[in-house]
Amino acid sequence: xxxxxxxxxxxxxxxxxxxxxxxxxxxxxxxxxxxxxxxxxxxxxxxxxxxxxxxxxxxxxxxxxxxxxxxxxxxxxxxxxxxxxxxxxxxxxxxxxxxxxxxxxxxxxxxxxxxxxxxxxxxxxxxxxxxxxxxxxxxxxxxxxx
Amino acid sequence: xxxxxxxxxxxxxxxxxxxxxxxxxxxxxxxxxxxxxxxxxxxxxxxxxxxxxxxxxxxxxxxxxxxxxxxxxxxxxxxxxxxxxxxxxxxxxxxxxxxxxxxxxxxxxxxxxxxxxxxxxxxxxxxxxxxxxxxxxxxxxxxxxxxxxxxxxxxxxxxxxxxxxxxxxxxxxxxxxxxxxxxxxxxxxxxxxxxxxxxxxxxxxxxxxxxxxxxxxxxxxxxxxxxxxxxxxxxxxxxxxxxxxxxxxxxxxxxxxxxxxxxxxxxxxxxxxxxxxxxxxxxxxxxxxxxxxxxxxxxxxxxxxxxxxxxxxxxxxxxxxxxxxxxxxxxxxxxxxxxxxxxxxxxxxxxxxxxxxxxxxxxxxxxxxxxxxxxxxxxxxxxxxxxxxxxxxxxxxxxxxxxxxxxxxxxxxxxxxxxxxxxxxxxxxxxxxxxxxxxxxxxxxxxxxxxxxxxxxxxxxxxxxxxxxxxxxxxxxxxxxxxxxxxxxxxxxxxxxxxxxxxxxxxxxxxxxxxxxxxxxxxxxxxxxxxxxxxxxxxxxxxxxxxxxxxxxxxxxxxxxxxxxxxxxxxxxxxxxxxx
Numbered sequence: 001x002x003x004x005x006x007x008x009x010x011x012x013x014x015x016x017x018x019x020x021x022x023x024x025x026x027x028x029x030x031x032x033x034x035x036x037x038x039x040x041x042x043x044x045x046x047x048x049x050x051x052x053x054x055x056x057x058x059x060x061x062x063x064x065x066x067x068x069x070x071x072x073x074x075x076x077x078x079x080x081x082x083x084x085x086x087x088x089x090x091x092x093x094x095x096x097x098x099x100x101x102x103x104x105x106x107x108x109x110x111x112x113x114x115x116x117x118x119x120x121x122x123x124x125x126x127x128x129x130x131x132x133x134x135x136x137x138x139x140x141x142x143x144x145x146x
Numbered sequence: 147x148x149x150x151x152x153x154x155x156x157x158x159x160x161x162x163x164x165x166x167x168x169x170x171x172x173x174x175x176x177x178x179x180x181x182x183x184x185x186x187x188x189x190x191x192x193x194x195x196x197x198x199x200x201x202x203x204x205x206x207x208x209x210x211x212x213x214x215x216x217x218x219x220x221x222x223x224x225x226x227x228x229x230x231x232x233x234x235x236x237x238x239x240x241x242x243x244x245x246x247x248x249x250x251x252x253x254x255x256x257x258x259x260x261x262x263x264x265x266x267x268x269x270x271x272x273x274x275x276x277x278x279x280x281x282x283x284x285x286x287x288x289x290x291x292x293x294x295x296x297x298x299x300x301x302x303x304x305x306x307x308x309x310x311x312x313x314x315x316x317x318x319x320x321x322x323x324x325x326x327x328x329x330x331x332x333x334x335x336x337x338x339x340x341x342x343x344x345x346x347x348x349x350x351x352x353x354x355x356x357x358x359x360x361x362x363x364x365x366x367x368x369x370x371x372x373x374x375x376x377x378x379x380x381x382x383x384x385x386x387x388x389x390x391x392x393x394x395x396x397x398x399x400x401x402x403x404x405x406x407x408x409x410x411x412x413x414x415x416x417x418x419x420x421x422x423x424x425x426x427x428x429x430x431x432x433x434x435x436x437x438x439x440x441x442x443x444x445x446x447x448x449x450x451x452x453x454x455x456x457x458x459x460x461x462x463x464x465x466x467x468x469x470x471x472x473x474x475x476x477x478x479x480x481x482x483x484x485x486x487x488x489x490x491x492x493x494x495x496x497x498x499x500x501x502x503x504x505x506x507x508x509x510x511x512x513x514x515x516x517x518x519x520x521x522x523x524x525x526x527x528x529x530x531x532x533x534x535x536x537x538x539x540x541x542x543x544x545x546x547x548x549x550x551x552x553x554x555x556x557x558x559x560x561x562x563x564x565x566x567x568x569x570x571x572x573x574x575x576x577x578x579x580x581x582x583x584x585x586x587x588x589x590x591x592x593x594x595x596x597x598x599x600x601x602x603x604x605x606x607x608x609x610x611x612x613x614x615x616x617x618x619x620x621x622x623x624x625x626x627x628x629x630x631x632x633x634x635x636x637x638x639x640x641x642x643x644x645x646x647x648x649x650x651x652x653x654x655x656x657x658x659x660x661x662x663x664x665x666x667x668x669x670x671x672x673x674x675x676x677x678x679x680x681x682x683x684x685x686x687x688x689x690x691x692x693x694x695x696x697x698x699x700x701x702x703x704x705x706x707x708x709x710x711x712x713x714x715x716x717x718x719x720x721x722x723x724x725x726x
Contacts, residue, residue: 123551
């Protein structure tokens with residue numbers, strides 16, 4: 001995968017959810033420059049260019065991060081915390097995408113400076129609609145701080 | 147308490163005083179009576195002795211040879227000697243007359259010294275006082291013009307046969323000095339009366355007096371009577387030996403009681419001293435009892451308060467109060483220990499509850515996250531199948547895929563509803579003034595926006611504000627109104643009425659519709675979780691909506707009830723208290 005121009009970083013441990021997300025983005029032609037990582041630890045390595053991503057150009061930041069909360073090793077909340085504490089990465093828009101309507105998660109996420117919080121609907125149409133709208137907003141409508 | 151003890155003391159002292167005085171009085175009366183008895187017997191003995199002397203003298207005279215000789219012979223050789231003998235009997239002025247009588251009771255000789263002719267017929271006297279030969283007797287008192295006389299009659303005998311009588315009259319007379327001396331001898335106030343044994347004549351030794359009220363035949367008894375001045379008197383009579391007389395001793399009652407009454411000031415003084423000592427003792431006692439008691443009372447009063455330290459009181463000593471204080475201290479200790487135990491238990495239970503709550507949270511989180519994820523996959527892949535391979539499947543294949551999709555979506559809704567129902571349990575009420583009118587309009591607007599706006603006639607009448615949790619009441623209105631819309635959706639002219647009724651303590655809000663309604667027989671099932679009265683095909687739903695509504699109204703201490711008729715419509719009423 002060409003990681004020179006990453007647009008979307010999808011951090012999702014569930015392959016089916018990931019597949020559905022990617023399909024929805026593809027349908028909207030937004031998945032061309034998407035990287036899918038499988039847990040929080042991988043995401044942090046990628047963003048801070050450590051471990052297997054040590055050779056990566058740290059300056060090549062994604063335009064938006066779609067972040068699941070419940071993941072093995074390091075969860076989405078922890079990734080969000082570290083990201084927003086980092087000078088270089090704090091401006092990357094983060095969208096929490098989760099199955100949970102847990103209030104505490106929502107509050108914590110907004111406290112940490114999340115840009116959007118999306119509860120993934122069960123029905124695929126709703127899900128696809130939500131994902132593609134998000135993609136459009138953060139990739140096309142929103143003026144990123146370049 | 148001290149007042150009560152003082153009162154008791156006063157009562158005791160009064161009783162003591164009265165009893166003391168009463169027993170003293172009784173004793174004094176007893177002593178007085180004994181004294182009167184003694185005096186009566188002494189005086190009568192004295193008089194009897196005198197009478198004995200007089201009788202002896204008279205009898206000796208009657209036994210003279212000249213006396214007997216003269217009566218028998220009337221010979222002058224005896225006359226002068228007989229007269230001389232008779233004259234000798236005139237010892238003092240009380241011997242008023244001495245006479246010699248024959249057996250026919252005719253005077254045969256009279257002493258020249260007889261100064262008074264006693265005007266009492268001797269025959270009568272002799273017949274009432276029979277005298278045996280060789281004997282002598284004293285007669286009764288006779289009253290003659292205010293003077294009292296009595297006769298001494300001695301029999302004159304000749305060889306054992308009665309020959310005549312020697313009669314000497316004596317005047318009963320004592321000088322006032324003699325009476326006063328006697329009285330002094332007997333004791334102040336004491337009087338001596340004499341009377342005949344038949345109570346016929348009474349005298350104070352000087353002159354006749356009124357008789358005393360002795361009962362006939364009971365002359366030896368004590369009597370108490372009022373004299374002419376109304377003064378209470380005691381009297382006792384005693385037979386004077388060898389005479390037909392009574393000696394009567396009279397003593398005023400007050401003289402007897404004087405001694406008892408003289409003790410009264412002493413009794414009173416003693417009572418006052420006793421009282422003072424009692425009051426002193428009471429004050430000491432009350433300091434020893436009242437003070438510890440008030441300590442106890444204060445401590446007991448402090449018990450149920452906020453103070454949760456062990457309360458102890460310090461009352462030294464091994465008496466009842468000390469024991470009570472010790473028992474009280476033990477009790478407060480125990481209560482304190484029990485309270486601590488209770489506190490520990492509460493903490494333990496709270497901890498358990500908190501753990502259970504956390505587990506429930508974790509559980510609902512898992513349900514929310516982990517159940518939804520595979521559902522989304524099922525739904526998503528089914529749609530992907532339809533999108534990618536729908537063309538290659540026949541109509542049945544597509545119908546099956548559709549069923550997978552709708553069922554997965556439905557299960558998603560079930561999970562969502564169940565979660566919100568579970569979350570409501572631990573949600574705290576935030577009560578504010580809720581604008582029911584505005585809220586209802588907003589909810590209705592939102593519901594009609596979501597599609598089916600097919601000419602519903604929704605009538606909203608005045609809705610007063612409610613004291614409630616805005617979010618929860620919004621949920622109630624949302625569920626009830628969306629139900630009304632859902633169940634009227636198959637009607638030609640769906641009508642929904644939303645209004646209120648004002649009550650004293652409650653406001654009743656209602657949502658009525660003319661929709662599918664329900665059978666009242668199943669009304670109790672309406673508000674149960676997953677309880678439905680309609681099939682999924684008729685009207686879709688999870689069966690959580692009304693359960694949620696009931697739970698919210700319960701949380702507000704309100705009431706919810708429903709009325710309905712199958713095919714005619716339903717009405718839901720919820721009562722919200724005006725004050726919470």
